[in-house]
Amino acid sequence: MTMIKKNKQSDGKRVVIVGGGIIGCLTALYLHRLGAQVTILEKGQAGQEASWAGAGILCPIHPWLYPDSFSHLVDASLSLYPGMHEMLMEMSHTSIQWRKSGLLIPLFEDDRIEHRQQALAWSKRFHWQVEELDAAQCKAHEPCLNDQVAGGLLWPDVRQVRNPRLLQAVKQALETCGVMIREQAEVVAVQQSSSGHINAVSLANGERVEADAVLLAAGSWSGELASQIDLTLPIQPVKGQIVLLKDQPGTVNHIIKHDDAYLVPRSDGHILVGASMEYVGFQRGTTDTVVEQLLDATYKIAPGLKKAKIIQQWMGFRPGSPDGLPYLGPVDGHPGLWVASGHYRNGVVLAPGTADIISRWIMGEKPKIDMSDFRIQRPCFQHDSLGFPARQIMAAS
Numbered sequence: 001m002t003m004i005k006k007n008k009q010s011d012g013k014r015v016v017i018v019g020g021g022i023i024g025c026l027t028a029l030y031l032h033r034l035g036a037q038v039t040i041l042e043k044g045q046a047g048q049e050a051s052w053a054g055a056g057i058l059c060p061i062h063p064w065l066y067p068d069s070f071s072h073l074v075d076a077s078l079s080l081y082p083g084m085h086e087m088l089m090e091m092s093h094t095s096i097q098w099r100k101s102g103l104l105i106p107l108f109e110d111d112r113i114e115h116r117q118q119a120l121a122w123s124k125r126f127h128w129q130v131e132e133l134d135a136a137q138c139k140a141h142e143p144c145l146n147d148q149v150a151g152g153l154l155w156p157d158v159r160q161v162r163n164p165r166l167l168q169a170v171k172q173a174l175e176t177c178g179v180m181i182r183e184q185a186e187v188v189a190v191q192q193s194s195s196g197h198i199n200a201v202s203l204a205n206g207e208r209v210e211a212d213a214v215l216l217a218a219g220s221w222s223g224e225l226a227s228q229i230d231l232t233l234p235i236q237p238v239k240g241q242i243v244l245l246k247d248q249p250g251t252v253n254h255i256i257k258h259d260d261a262y263l264v265p266r267s268d269g270h271i272l273v274g275a276s277m278e279y280v281g282f283q284r285g286t287t288d289t290v291v292e293q294l295l296d297a298t299y300k301i302a303p304g305l306k307k308a309k310i311i312q313q314w315m316g317f318r319p320g321s322p323d324g325l326p327y328l329g330p331v332d333g334h335p336g337l338w339v340a341s342g343h344y345r346n347g348v349v350l351a352p353g354t355a356d357i358i359s360r361w362i363m364g365e366k367p368k369i370d371m372s373d374f375r376i377q378r379p380c381f382q383h384d385s386l387g388f389p390a391r392q393i394m395a396a397s
């Protein structure tokens, strides 16, 4: 593994990570490689929340709606995927199914969202290879598409991973190198010394866990914890439901994104259909209405999928910040406290980038890219001004 070298001078820094999702677990692994003494505290089972539920598309949905700083972070993170993949393979012997399947946005006459110009301009600016397809080329690439398709945009290099396997690989790697994940360990408070330095967390069972640094990586729940030390971290859960279909392998070849749904084909014939965007707090469970909406949208994109078997449905809570950008870095006024949370729809895309930047930063190495748009105490923008969906139950856009 060549990606991260152990830094002997930093040996022994005790870092407690609150939250065992992809962000907490991967950052723990990177911190360990830098010589920190890491403990992950997880209130339930590690890797069972948003990070397990996600679709694993390694490209943000509509990145052109975000500020440029976000695209720079995305590029930095995706550039670390090959090294992370190699490391996980070596340490866990688990394939995360990191593979190139391309992303296709088919265009129809009655599209609700107009992408073409913005998408092309963004791709050119950020050097993402994109091809404009006519109707016939679209059907040739993806025969499952509705005959009404008028054309499309294809990003051939977009990749995907299979989330549960990613989490399994990271957890196995942590075990291999002896990093402790304490499950059923709910953090209820962050504690500070008389000088104001964060020096411990308290668990629901009354136990105190001492630390030189505490990283808040509790996904959708990070805001609740932050409020206990009067820190405003306006992260709220954005529920997403997914339906899993099964057809012959090769029925769908690319990730297909259209107005109200996306399809993510796995190599074994499973097809994920996602995902709703619901502001319903922490209400768990799937609902017939949303499942029907997702299936209707699927059959509009690819009518032939009506014959695919419906296998399963699930949901997860995306940690949504008001502007869709993650909060990353140290907390002003609370030395020793760090945040890596609020990754919204992009936590898997941004996981290696977050883990790399935050682990180095905690160990004393400042980021090489401008992180000011991701600072914790930044002003709050509204979703709507950036073209985000209105705060109501709706399928993916």
Ligand SMILES: Cc1cc2nc3c(=O)[nH]c(=O)nc-3n(C[C@H](O)[C@H](O)[C@H](O)COP(=O)(O)OP(=O)(O)OC[C@H]3O[C@@H](n4cnc5c(N)ncnc54)[C@H](O)[C@@H]3O)c2cc1C
Pocket: 018, 019, 020, 021, 022, 023, 024, 041, 042, 043, 044, 045, 046, 047, 048, 049, 050, 051, 052, 053, 054, 055, 056, 057, 058, 059, 185, 186, 187, 188, 217, 218, 219, 220, 221, 222, 225, 239, 240, 241, 242, 274, 275, 315, 316, 317, 318, 319, 340, 341, 342, 343, 344, 345, 346, 347, 348, 349, 350
């Ligand atoms: C349906 C859906 C589809 C998605 N698709 C994609 C996609 O295609 N690509 C992509 O990049 N992203 C996608 N995402 C977003 C991505 O999954 C998230 O951004 C990412 O998983 C967030 O990771 P996390 O570790 O911050 O949060 P989580 O995975 O939610 O982990 C947070 C952990 O913290 C724990 N915790 C909370 N409070 C406490 C506490 N007090 N004490 C101890 N532990 C605590 C929780 O139990 C949880 O395990 C999707 C999300 C969903 C729901």
